[in-house]
Amino acid sequence: MIQMSIPRVHYSRVIGLLEALEDFGGKVDVAKIADDLSLELDDLLPVIEAAEFLGFLRAESGDILLTDEGSKFLSDGTRGRKKHLGNRLITLDQFKKLIEFVSQKEEKEITKEELSNFLTEELHEIDSDVASEWMIEWGRHGLLLRYNSKEDKIKLL
Amino acid sequence: MSIKVRLVTPVLDVKNVSKEFTYHGRKVPILKNTGFSVHEHEFISIVGPSGCGKSTLLRIIMGLVPPDKGEVIYKGERVQSVNPHMSMVFQSFALLPWLNVTENVELGLEAQGIPKERRRERALKIIQEVGLEGFEDAYPRELSGGMKQRVGLARALVTDPEILLMDEPFSSLDPLTAEGLREEILKLWSDKFTSPEIIIMVTHNVEEAVYLSDRVIVLSHRPGTVMAEFDVDLLRPRDKRSQELYELADRITSLIA
Numbered sequence: 001m002i003q004m005s006i007p008r009v010h011y012s013r014v015i016g017l018l019e020a021l022e023d024f025g026g027k028v029d030v031a032k033i034a035d036d037l038s039l040e041l042d043d044l045l046p047v048i049e050a051a052e053f054l055g056f057l058r059a060e061s062g063d064i065l066l067t068d069e070g071s072k073f074l075s076d077g078t079r080g081r082k083k084h085l086g087n088r089l090i091t092l093d094q095f096k097k098l099i100e101f102v103s104q105k106e107e108k109e110i111t112k113e114e115l116s117n118f119l120t121e122e123l124h125e126i127d128s129d130v131a132s133e134w135m136i137e138w139g140r141h142g143l144l145l146r147y148n149s150k151e152d153k154i155k156l157l
Numbered sequence: 158m159s160i161k162v163r164l165v166t167p168v169l170d171v172k173n174v175s176k177e178f179t180y181h182g183r184k185v186p187i188l189k190n191t192g193f194s195v196h197e198h199e200f201i202s203i204v205g206p207s208g209c210g211k212s213t214l215l216r217i218i219m220g221l222v223p224p225d226k227g228e229v230i231y232k233g234e235r236v237q238s239v240n241p242h243m244s245m246v247f248q249s250f251a252l253l254p255w256l257n258v259t260e261n262v263e264l265g266l267e268a269q270g271i272p273k274e275r276r277r278e279r280a281l282k283i284i285q286e287v288g289l290e291g292f293e294d295a296y297p298r299e300l301s302g303g304m305k306q307r308v309g310l311a312r313a314l315v316t317d318p319e320i321l322l323m324d325e326p327f328s329s330l331d332p333l334t335a336e337g338l339r340e341e342i343l344k345l346w347s348d349k350f351t352s353p354e355i356i357i358m359v360t361h362n363v364e365e366a367v368y369l370s371d372r373v374i375v376l377s378h379r380p381g382t383v384m385a386e387f388d389v390d391l392l393r394p395r396d397k398r399s400q401e402l403y404e405l406a407d408r409i410t411s412l413i414a
Contacts (some may be wrong), residue, residue: 012303016333019340023397036398037332047333078288078341140291147293150257157291 205376
């Protein structure tokens with residue numbers, strides 16, 4: 001299986017898409033929902049891919065469908081959603097390897113540059129600087145890591 | 158249409174408010190004899206054409222700007238300075254870039270003379286409630302628009318306001334982010350155990366106003382005055398795409414256009 005990259009869209013957009021999809025009864029034509037939200041398809045597609053990558057929806061011949069996982073996620077409160085997200089993220093290779101990598105460090109923390117190098121060397125990310133920004137963003141949302149930009153320290157939670 | 162009889166005194170009464178601004182030596186009337194009442198646990202939206210004084214009206218309600226004529230009565234008392242039972246969420250987020258999320262949220266409490274330790278405790282609780290957990294140390298530049306508005310919301314809610322005023326809170330967000338945040342604000346308001354009890358929102362998006370509110374107040378062109386009030390008698394949770402909602406939105410839009 002090809003290892004996909006961490007989504008490069010914001011978490012709040014994924015939530016918005018899932019909320020809208022639920023309003024449509026959990027199944028809708030992609031063009032229709034794009035139209036309804038006044039979004040261009042090329043703006044919406046990455047959000048669909050991200051939600052699919054996280055297991056919250058399924059794309060099927062021009063439609064998108066809310067999965068059971070996605071409904072469970074939506075029915076949860078703000079904190080529950082984060083836990084849900086974290087549980088999903090932690091199954092991804094990127095986060096598994098990152099957690100292992102940080103855990104091996106004596107201080108149990110790394111800098112952003114170390115994260116970037118790790119992504120290049122271990123996960124073969126080409127634009128590892130951008131990738132590390134997104135990894136921090138999703139890791140923060142899923143309560144897997146903390147990042148203090150002032151001290152430049154990434155710590156596991 | 159149902160007839161509503163309200164026997165209780167309103168929480169907030171905006172009475173005959175007028176306001177003028179002076180622009181290059183000329184007086185420009187912004188609001189003229191504007192008035193409406195707000196009752197317990199209401200979600201009110203104010204809509205109207207741009208420049209009709211919607212935002213000025215919110216500022217007058219909060220006590221940030223005094224009206225030239227008329228008055229705002231909060232629980233039987235005339236508002237004469239900033240009302241501590243109200244908070245405002247701004248379209249532009251209004252965050253301080255040199256403060257992190259926690260510090261920006263704590264700002265809401267600083268003016269109230271609450272000890273530092275209590276401030277932190279309260280800020281962290283609200284941060285969790287609005288979905289900012291994990292971003293406590295982040296600076297505004299590290300946040301997406303949606304997350305910035307969550308900070309704006311947390312800073313407003315940290316003082317436990319009875320009335321939350323929102324000035325175009327979703328207008329600078331992309332449609333998907335706005336979609337999610339609207340639902341979260343509805344949840345916060347519906348929860349009787351948490352603040353706010355009342356929301357007054359200014360928006361130019363009529364469908365958004367109808368979907369969210371119990372009542373929509375329509376202001377006229379400048380100088381803004383109340384042209385009409387619509388009760389939205391649709392059960393919650395509402396279907397955003399229902400025929401009734403569209404029809405009401407259309408009626409309101411035709412009044413403004």
